[in-house]
Amino acid sequence: QGQLVQSGAEIKKPGASVKVSCKASGYNFKNYGISWVRQGPGQGLEWMGWINVYDGSINYVQTFQDRVTMTADTSTGTAYMGSGTAYMELRTLRSDDTAVYYCARFEVGATNPHFDFWGQGTQVIVSS
Amino acid sequence: YEVTQPLSVSVAQGQTANITCEGDNIGFKNVHWYQQKPGQAPVLVIYKDKNRPSGIPERFSGSNSGNTATLTINRAQAGDEADYYCQVWGGGVVFGGGTKVTVL
Numbered sequence: 590q591g592q593l594v595q596s597g598a599e600i601k602k603p604g605a606s607v608k609v610s611c612k613a614s615g616y617n618f619k620n621y622g623i624s625w626v627r628q629g630p631g632q633g634l635e636w637m638g639w640i641n642v643y644d645g646s647i648n649y650v651q652t653f654q655d656r657v658t659m660t661a662d663t664s665t666g667t668a669y670m671g672s673g674t675a676y677m678e679l680r681t682l683r684s685d686d687t688a689v690y691y692c693a694r695f696e697v698g699a700t701n702p703h704f705d706f707w708g709q710g711t712q713v714i715v716s717s
Numbered sequence: 718y719e720v721t722q723p724l725s726v727s728v729a730q731g732q733t734a735n736i737t738c739e740g741d742n743i744g745f746k747n748v749h750w751y752q753q754k755p756g757q758a759p760v761l762v763i764y765k766d767k768n769r770p771s772g773i774p775e776r777f778s779g780s781n782s783g784n785t786a787t788l789t790i791n792r793a794q795a796g797d798e799a800d801y802y803c804q805v806w807g808g809g810v811v812f813g814g815g816t817k818v819t820v821l
């Protein structure tokens with residue numbers, strides 16, 4: 590099937606940056622996209638944007654446009670079952686960025702793709 | 718684009734739960750549904766209105782028409798207690814606010 594494994598929990602001070610990783614395995618990483626979704630304490634799901642690993646295009650939610658960078662490293666794995674790692678960096682952190690951050694895989698090409706499996710989540714706490 | 722879900726739905730064990738996702742002409746959009754249990758990542762249970770991923774029980778089904786998409790859980794079990802989120806496209810990915818399903 591496939592798997593996404595995220596990096597561990599982070600505690601950051603306001604104004605700092607955080608970079609969360611999402612290591613993919615078990616499928617051809619280059620043929621799909623990775624989306625990032627966050628969930629504040631007791632809150633619902635909030636889409637942050639995505640990276641189409643296939644063609645490198647990126648779509649950020651305007652709310653995060655100035656503070657987020659999503660990237661993908663496709664340098665590992667074979668041509669037919671390439672693993673890889675996606676990253677999401679969020680800068681100038683505020684207390685309301687405290688949330689669990691998820692990566693999720695989607696099939697590129699669809700207007701409204703579904704996220705067929707997700708990473709386990711990374712807790713980010715922003716506190717002075 | 719906005720979609721609205723009820724905050725909570727209660728269902729007796731063995732009965733049917735219907736979770737709605739309302740939006741303007743949502744019937745013209747593809748709707749996906751996720752189940753999220755406490756402390757866990759979301760899991761896709763229905764995609765493109767009515768399709769079940771492999772491993773999802775047949776008790777889960779979906780429909781979409783007019784201004785309402787519906788996730789139906791037949792023969793509800795205690796293990797179905799979770800938050801359920803709908804997802805559509807509205808100039809970007811849009812999630813509903815989530816519905817907490819309680820099995821009595």
